Amino acid sequence: MAALSVRDLSVRAQGLELVRDVSFEVHSGERVALIGESGSGKSLTAMAIVGLLGRGLSASGEARLGDEDLLGVSERRRCQLRGDRIALIFQDPMTALDPTMRIGRQVGEALRQHRGLSRRQAAEAAVKLLARVEIPDPARYAHSYPHQLSGGLRQRVMMAIAISCDPDVILADEPTTALDVTVQRRVLELLDRLVREEGSALLLITHDLAVVSEMCDRVVTMYGGRVVESGSVESMLTAPQHPYTDALLAASSAVSIDGASGEPLPAIAGSVPAAGQFPPGCPYRDRCPRASQQCTTMPPLEAVGDRTVACWHPVGREEPAAGITTEGTLK
Amino acid sequence: MSGPPAVLEVRSVAKTYDPKRRAGHEPSWALRGVNLSVNEGDTLAIVGESGSGKSTLARIVTALERPTEGSVLYRGETVSGRRERDLRDFRRRVQIVFQDPMSSLDPRMKVHDILAEPLRSLGLVDNEREQVRTLLASVELPDSAAARYPHEFSGGQRQRIAIARALGPSPELLVADEPVSALDVSVRAQILNLLSGLVADLGFTLLFVSHDMAVVRHLCRSVMVLYQGEVVEQGPTDAVFKDPRAEYTRSLLDAAPRIRHRRERGDASS
Numbered sequence: 120m121a122a123l124s125v126r127d128l129s130v131r132a133q134g135l136e137l138v139r140d141v142s143f144e145v146h147s148g149e150r151v152a153l154i155g156e157s158g159s160g161k162s163l164t165a166m167a168i169v170g171l172l173g174r175g176l177s178a179s180g181e182a183r184l185g186d187e188d189l190l191g192v193s194e195r196r197r198c199q200l201r202g203d204r205i206a207l208i209f210q211d212p213m214t215a216l217d218p219t220m221r222i223g224r225q226v227g228e229a230l231r232q233h234r235g236l237s238r239r240q241a242a243e244a245a246v247k248l249l250a251r252v253e254i255p256d257p258a259r260y261a262h263s264y265p266h267q268l269s270g271g272l273r274q275r276v277m278m279a280i281a282i283s284c285d286p287d288v289i290l291a292d293e294p295t296t297a298l299d300v301t302v303q304r305r306v307l308e309l310l311d312r313l314v315r316e317e318g319s320a321l322l323l324i325t326h327d328l329a330v331v332s333e334m335c336d337r338v339v340t341m342y343g344g345r346v347v348e349s350g351s352v353e354s355m356l357t358a359p360q361h362p363y364t365d366a367l368l369a370a371s372s373a374v375s376i377d378g379a380s381g382e383p384l385p386a387i388a389g390s391v392p393a394a395g396q397f398p399p400g401c402p403y404r405d406r407c408p409r410a411s412q413q414c415t416t417m418p419p420l421e422a423v424g425d426r427t428v429a430c431w432h433p434v435g436r437e438e439p440a441a442g443i444t445t446e447g448t449l450k
Numbered sequence: 451m452s453g454p455p456a457v458l459e460v461r462s463v464a465k466t467y468d469p470k471r472r473a474g475h476e477p478s479w480a481l482r483g484v485n486l487s488v489n490e491g492d493t494l495a496i497v498g499e500s501g502s503g504k505s506t507l508a509r510i511v512t513a514l515e516r517p518t519e520g521s522v523l524y525r526g527e528t529v530s531g532r533r534e535r536d537l538r539d540f541r542r543r544v545q546i547v548f549q550d551p552m553s554s555l556d557p558r559m560k561v562h563d564i565l566a567e568p569l570r571s572l573g574l575v576d577n578e579r580e581q582v583r584t585l586l587a588s589v590e591l592p593d594s595a596a597a598r599y600p601h602e603f604s605g606g607q608r609q610r611i612a613i614a615r616a617l618g619p620s621p622e623l624l625v626a627d628e629p630v631s632a633l634d635v636s637v638r639a640q641i642l643n644l645l646s647g648l649v650a651d652l653g654f655t656l657l658f659v660s661h662d663m664a665v666v667r668h669l670c671r672s673v674m675v676l677y678q679g680e681v682v683e684q685g686p687t688d689a690v691f692k693d694p695r696a697e698y699t700r701s702l703l704d705a706a707p708r709i710r711h712r713r714e715r716g717d718a719s720s
């Protein structure tokens with residue numbers, strides 16, 4: 120059974136549909152990557168699932184955690200579930216940590232709240248959790264404040280908080296993007312190990328396809344607030360069918376430490392439009408090299424085997440129809 | 451042997467921000483014993499993790515900061531320690547682009563003025579409108595961009611504006627401090643293509659500061675690795691990547707994520 124099942128999730132702000140009809144599942148022990156450029160709606164999707172959308176934003180649809188719908192339950196119940204059965208790790212731990220509270224107390228907080236531990240029990244558990252996320256000298260760091268820690272250590276603290284109640288689902292939104300390569304490597308290895316030990320389901324939001332290939336089982340590509348493709352990591356990263364996944368993969372593979380230098384890199388024309396500025400029909404239409412007249416209507420998300428794709432002219436499936444512009448600009 | 455002097459030379463540069471230095475304590479060094487020589491047309495990368503001193507070095511070679519010890523020479527002439535009014539010519543020849551274009555572009559200025567301002571202050575204006583148009587074209591932005599404000603652009607477009615501003619005075623040396631690390635892969639590719647095209651067309655010398663080994667491999671012919679303020683390795687990019695001498699360089703290369711498929715991952719997680 121799916122640990123997390125998202126159905127037709129939409130997020131709106133002042134008449135704008137920022138996320139539209141997003142559906143996917145994450146099973147226990149499975150790692151699913153949510154990829155897409157900045158502004159494609161990945162973070163809004165995660166925030167909507169845990170009910171932490173900012174003011175002025177509203178969500179509709181379903182996000183089932185076991186047999187409860189996170190979007191349907193009361194705010195009180197949602198608070199009970201958050202941090203207990205579903206946990207969130209942010210890109211910037213500084214915004215999630217309380218600067219005035221010692222690390223140990225923050226790590227023990229969820230256990231007091233959700234498991235009814237006493238202050239002393241929670242303090243002891245916090246030190247154990249800090250040791251599990253490989254923080255050196257955990258008893259000492261338990262007495263520190265967030266600003267006294269490096270970025271890498273803070274992200275470990277976030278992970279300690281996330282796993283404190285053995286959640287069924289962990290959502291991690293760009294957990295290592297702000298970190299240096301070497302620190303990033305160690306933090307990812309830790310996340311990998313924790314998810315394995317906990318048997319949790321992981322939804323990992325990232326731009327980095329190399330990280331996806333190393334960590335994840337399945338991939339969901341978002342663009343313009345919609346899911347445009349999903350499938351196993353092998354098939355998505357060896358034979359992407361949506362032109363957008365294909366272009367992301369080409370841009371990522373070309374810049375590599377093993378790569379040849381000097382060649383022009385495959386880039387995606389233009390940039391992600393601001394919310395509300397996507398063209399009608401396929402949202403990728405004005406950047407897509409395969410776009411045709413047909414793409415002025417929205418392609419349905421179709422399932423073929425383990426793959427779903429929303430595209431009229433998928434890569435590697437059939438010859439693109441006539442009338443395709445080579446520049447990718449249909450303005 | 452003695453050809454023209456190097457475009458940029460850094461001699462035994464050290465930098466500390468430690469106020470205790472004067473009291474006779476051994477200070478903590480942001481940079482120490484750095485030597486560097488960049489020739490005409492070089493594309494040199496300075497790599498290292500955060501805190502390794504990369505940005506400090508970038509600010510010192512652009513005379514935005516003074517070294518505590520040592521000197522910086524531009525075409526054989528010492529620039530470190532000079533007064534600002536004696537740096538006028540240097541300011542035209544050497545330009546810098548920063549990581550975060552949002553904080554380096556004045557949000558209250560229209561793009562036209564952002565691009566024209568360095569030309570005005572260096573007395574390089576002859577036909578301002580035309581010069582701005584040419585600059586926008588060189589970074590592949592439409593003329594209409596001139597009338598808009600920075601917040602109306604995406605991250606990648608803002609970085610193009612920052613590059614256009616730096617190109618305005620026709621610099622001989624461009625220092626770019628992590629210009630693509632805040633950008634998505636797709637946009638990163640656009641900016642890297644733009645930079646290598648500009649280096650080829652305009653022939654300026656590039657000093658590229660980055661922690662991303664993959665980007666460095668793509669863009670730069672030579673590389674210098676900084677670790678805790680000291681140079682641990684230096685050489686042609688191909689050689690350093692193929693056969694890294696320093697343990698630290700090796701760890702940077704090992705840590706760089708690569709796209710690999712499950713068979714190669716060799717994990718037992720599933």
Ligand SMILES: Nc1ncnc2c1ncn2[C@@H]1O[C@H](COP(=O)(O)OP(=O)(O)OP(=O)(O)O)[C@@H](O)[C@H]1O
Binds near residue numbers: 132159164
């Ligand atoms: N509170 C808000 N009000 C209006 N628009 C918003 C709000 N929050 C986000 N948006 C817009 O919704 C779109 C999707 O944003 P989101 O943060 O989910 O993108 P993302 O895929 O997470 O990008 P990134 O990779 O930069 O984190 C963007 O165009 C963004 O500007």
Ligand code: SF4
Binds near residue numbers: 362401405408429
């Ligand atoms: S081919 Fe058409 S439907 Fe498919 S991604 Fe391109 S524009 Fe969209």
Ligand SMILES: [Mg+2]
Binds near residue numbers: 161162292
């Ligand atoms: Mg986001």
